[in-house]
Structures are given as C-alpha cells and as structure tokens.
Amino acid sequence: xxxxxxxxxxxxxxxxxxxxxxxxxxxxxxxxxxxxxxxxxxxxxxxxxxxxxxxxxxxxxxxxxxxxxxxxxxxxxxxxxxxxxxxxxxxxxxxxxxxxxxxxxxxxxxxxxxxxxxxxxxxxxxxxxxxxxxxxxxxxxxxxxxxxxxxxxxxxxxxxxxxx
Numbered sequence: 001x002x003x004x005x006x007x008x009x010x011x012x013x014x015x016x017x018x019x020x021x022x023x024x025x026x027x028x029x030x031x032x033x034x035x036x037x038x039x040x041x042x043x044x045x046x047x048x049x050x051x052x053x054x055x056x057x058x059x060x061x062x063x064x065x066x067x068x069x070x071x072x073x074x075x076x077x078x079x080x081x082x083x084x085x086x087x088x089x090x091x092x093x094x095x096x097x098x099x100x101x102x103x104x105x106x107x108x109x110x111x112x113x114x115x116x117x118x119x120x121x122x123x124x125x126x127x128x129x130x131x132x133x134x135x136x137x138x139x140x141x142x143x144x145x146x147x148x149x150x151x152x153x154x155x156x157x158x159x160x161x162x163x164x
Contacts, residue, residue, distance in 0.1 A: 001017060001018065001128055002017070002018050003015070003126060004016045008024075011026055011027040011029055012025070013027075015040070015137065022040060022041055022134065023041065025038045025047075025138060026038075031048075032054065033048040034049050035047070036048065036138075036142050038138050040138060043061070044062050045059055045067060045135070046059070046060050047059050047138065047142050048060075053075070055071075055072050055075065056069065056071045057069070057070035057139070058070075059138075067084065067085075068083065069083045078092060079091065082103065089105050089110075090103070090104040091103055091104070098114060098115035098116065099114060099115050100112055100114025100115070101140050101143050101144055103132070103136055103139075105132075109127060109129070110129045110131060110132050110136075111126070111128055111129065111132055112125075112126065112127040112140075113126050113141065114126075114127075114144075115147065
C-alpha cells in the first residue's frame with residue numbers, strides 16, 4: 001500500500017493512499033496541548049495532549065466524544081497503552097536502528113513509522129499490516145512529526161513505503 005504525507009505549509013500535511021487524498025492534518029503549534037485538527041474521509045477529529053504533564057493523548061470527534069486514548073504505561077517508560085473502541089493496543093518507541101514508533105496488537109506489529117537509511121540518505125519508512133483504521137496513521141504521524149522535522153530540512157515530501 002503506497003501512502004504519502006505531503007507538507008503543504010509549515011503545519012499542514014496532506015495524507016494520501018494509492019494516490020488518492022484521504023485527509024489532512026493541521027498542527028496548532030501555539031497551544032500547550034499540541035492540538036492537531038484532522039480530517040479523514042470526510043470525518044473530522046482532534047488529536048491533543050492531555051494531563052498535567054501532557055503525557056497522554058486523546059483523539060475526539062467534533063462532538064467531543066472520545067475515539068482513542070493513549071496513556072503511558074509508566075511515567076518514565078517509552079511505551080503507552082492505546083484504547084480504541086473497547087480494544088487495547090501497545091504503542092512503543094524503538095531505535096531499530098533508527099527512531100521508530102510502532103503500534104502493536106496481540107504481540108504483532110500492525111503499523112510502524114520510522115526512519116530508514118538508504119544510499120540517498122534518510123527516508124521515512126512505514127511498515128503496515130493493512131489491518132487497521134487509518135486514524136492510527138494520523139496518530140503515528142502526529143507523534144513522528146518532530147523526528148521528521150529534525151531529520152528533513154525545508155519543505156519535503158514524505159513517501160511511505162509499506163513493508164508487509
């Protein structure tokens with residue numbers, strides 16, 4: 001599955017699958033919660049950090065209904081618990097050998113966003129089992145943007161190559 005994130009301006013990214021635009025994410029960087037306004041296949045939702053230390057993340061729809069919640073397993077760990085529609089997933093950060101965010105269901109990786117080293121330099125790589133809601137792509141992209149901004153200068157096109 002060919003996925004792409006295209007940076008449209010400083011804080012707006014377009015998401016497409018197989019060449020068809022499916023949604024957009026716009027980060028409001030001037031907020032403490034790091035709010036992202038998202039649209040995916042015509043449905044709108046918000047991603048934002050919550051809690052005193054902003055260590056949790058909530059995804060809510062336009063009516064404020066909770067769609068997804070990410071909570072740290074331990075306050076000092078690099079793993080989180082993701083609850084969505086009465087199902088629980090794990091979210092981990094790995095250096096594999098480069099930075100990678102991975103979503104795990106029943107011990108199996110279902111989606112991962114990470115850096116890959118190629119002859120041309122660093123690229124963004126996604127491993128995708130294809131068996132998940134595309135909202136998870138938005139969540140991992142939201143988490144991965146600081147890594148991408150640090151490693152890719154200027155306006156860039158993120159090509160995500162699925163590795164099944």
